[in-house]
Amino acid sequence: MEKKNSSNISRRDFLRRVGLGTAVSAAAIAGCKPADNNKVSSATLATGPIPTDQMTYRINPKTGEKVSILGYGCMRWPTIPTGQDGKDEIDQEMVNRLIDTAIEHGVNYFDTSPAYCKGRSEKATGIALSRHPRDSYFIATKLSNFAPTTWGRKESLEMYHNSFKLLQVDKIDYLLLHGIGMGAGDMSGMEAFNGRYIDNGVLDYLLEERKAGRIGNLGFSYHGDIEVFDYLLSQHDKYNWDFVQIQLNYLDWKHAKEINKRNTDAEYLYNELASRNIPAVIMEPLLGGRLSKVHDHIAERLLQREPERSVASWAFRYAGTHPDVLTVLSGMTYMEHLEDNLRSYCPLKPLNDEEMAFLYDTADLMMQYPTIPCNDCKYCMPCPYGIDIPAVMLHYNKCVNEGNVPKSGQDPNYHKARQAFLVGYDRAVPRVRQASHCIGCGQCLSHCPQGINIPGELHRVDKFVESLKQNTI
Numbered sequence: 001m002e003k004k005n006s007s008n009i010s011r012r013d014f015l016r017r018v019g020l021g022t023a024v025s026a027a028a029i030a031g032c033k034p035a036d037n038n039k040v041s042s043a044t045l046a047t048g049p050i051p052t053d054q055m056t057y058r059i060n061p062k063t064g065e066k067v068s069i070l071g072y073g074c075m076r077w078p079t080i081p082t083g084q085d086g087k088d089e090i091d092q093e094m095v096n097r098l099i100d101t102a103i104e105h106g107v108n109y110f111d112t113s114p115a116y117c118k119g120r121s122e123k124a125t126g127i128a129l130s131r132h133p134r135d136s137y138f139i140a141t142k143l144s145n146f147a148p149t150t151w152g153r154k155e156s157l158e159m160y161h162n163s164f165k166l167l168q169v170d171k172i173d174y175l176l177l178h179g180i181g182m183g184a185g186d187m188s189g190m191e192a193f194n195g196r197y198i199d200n201g202v203l204d205y206l207l208e209e210r211k212a213g214r215i216g217n218l219g220f221s222y223h224g225d226i227e228v229f230d231y232l233l234s235q236h237d238k239y240n241w242d243f244v245q246i247q248l249n250y251l252d253w254k255h256a257k258e259i260n261k262r263n264t265d266a267e268y269l270y271n272e273l274a275s276r277n278i279p280a281v282i283m284e285p286l287l288g289g290r291l292s293k294v295h296d297h298i299a300e301r302l303l304q305r306e307p308e309r310s311v312a313s314w315a316f317r318y319a320g321t322h323p324d325v326l327t328v329l330s331g332m333t334y335m336e337h338l339e340d341n342l343r344s345y346c347p348l349k350p351l352n353d354e355e356m357a358f359l360y361d362t363a364d365l366m367m368q369y370p371t372i373p374c375n376d377c378k379y380c381m382p383c384p385y386g387i388d389i390p391a392v393m394l395h396y397n398k399c400v401n402e403g404n405v406p407k408s409g410q411d412p413n414y415h416k417a418r419q420a421f422l423v424g425y426d427r428a429v430p431r432v433r434q435a436s437h438c439i440g441c442g443q444c445l446s447h448c449p450q451g452i453n454i455p456g457e458l459h460r461v462d463k464f465v466e467s468l469k470q471n472t473i
Contacts, residue, residue, distance in 0.1 A: 055068050062279075069327055074117075114144045127168075140176065143202070156200060177220040179221060181229060207239070221283065245281040246280055247269075247449075249291060253267050290397065294311060295400070316345065317348065318356075369400055383443075391429045393461070399421050
């Protein structure tokens with residue numbers, strides 16, 4: 001990862017650096033249980049053997065660590081039900097199998113948090129990883145003190161030290177300040193950052209922990225308020241950030257602001273980090289699965305171009321092609337998710353100039369389909385009124401992609417689309433948890449990393465549902 005002289009890299013310069021045919025330079029707060037529509041159809045997956053010795057690696061320029069380009073996001077571990085009351089537990093046996101398979105194929109970066117899987121991810125991840133030699137993996141976790149009740153120094157440091165215990169380690173290789181840029185209630189992102197890490201002296205404590213070697217690399221994950229991102233980078237000489245986690249994918253590269261005014265285009269985030277030689281860890285390469293569950297026309301376009309590769313593989317190759325990316329995180333709940341991503345990165349075949357242009361054109365086409373930018377992170381949950389917010393939005397997006405959101409009763413497929421939407425809605429979301437129960441309290445707003453106007457979208461979906469029921473659309 002060479003030092004950059006400018007904070008901005010033009011698309012032409014970036015593509016020239018990647019080069020045609022050349023290798024890239026070495027370099028939930030809620031539960032884990034995934035929705036059924038997170039499962040991948042076998043028709044969209046690549047097939048064939050996966051080599052165990054072809055993983056692409058990047059070199060951390062600050063430590064020399066060799067990090068797999070595919071990182072395992074431990075936000076959505078598989079679960080199994082424990083009774084009729086809807087409760088579940090982590091399927092530890094499957095977690096072990098997933099991690100064993102990942103390590104066997106060269107994955108060595110595992111990312112978790114005290115907040116993931118209803119607070120159960122760190123323990124499950126620690127159990128699975130502790131069965132392997134400590135020098136065979138890097139563990140990344142976060143100080144996820146989102147709620148003001150956890151902002152106190154005592155509460156924050158208890159969370160930090162508990163991560164060591166649950167993960168069964170005496171060193172955290174990559175520690176992140178979690179969700180930087182997210183507000184809290186009426187507080188701005190900057191006010192929340194100061195309350196969580198500055199006023200209580202927690203960031204100073206973590207800097208000392210890094211000096212002592214109990215933290216290998218210190219960074220932050222960015223969500224939302226660009227003022228905070230810019231401020232922390234302006235203080236790089238003081239904090240010496242070892243890495244930063246950002247959202248990057250081929251849709252957000254140019255269109256993040258169009259999708260949601262609160263977001264910042266990934267091109268800006270990436271270039272700001274690259275100009276300071278700060279490695280980027282990538283989250284949401286698939287936008288919570290939305291780039292694998294695209295509109296049928298978009299899927300056909302991608303599959304025609306690469307029939308032997310999955311729709312999702314385009315997004316993973318795109319993220320990995322950027323030379324200053326250290327690792328690309330994927331929350332792989334199912335073995336088929338893991339296997340498909342391993343095929344994309346064992347080894348990575350970087351996109352060439354023409355393929356990059358093809359993807360940017362694809363992103364432009366995707367903007368024609370008005371899906372809700374929900375990534376199913378579940379940070380908005382639980383809703384005090386019992387609404388399954390992500391499930392409502394995911395069902396709406398699914399119907400948009402399948403052409404089942406009619407604009408009027410005159411649409412040729414109106415009756416078929418109407419039935420598909422309404423029947424599918426009742427199957428995907430129990431009626432007591434549907435959008436009709438939203439009172440607009442707004443409690444969810446400050447928790448959404450995508451800045452979605454959640455009450456507004458829920459009311460819009462509910463109005464659409466009622467129009468379909470009454471045949472008044």
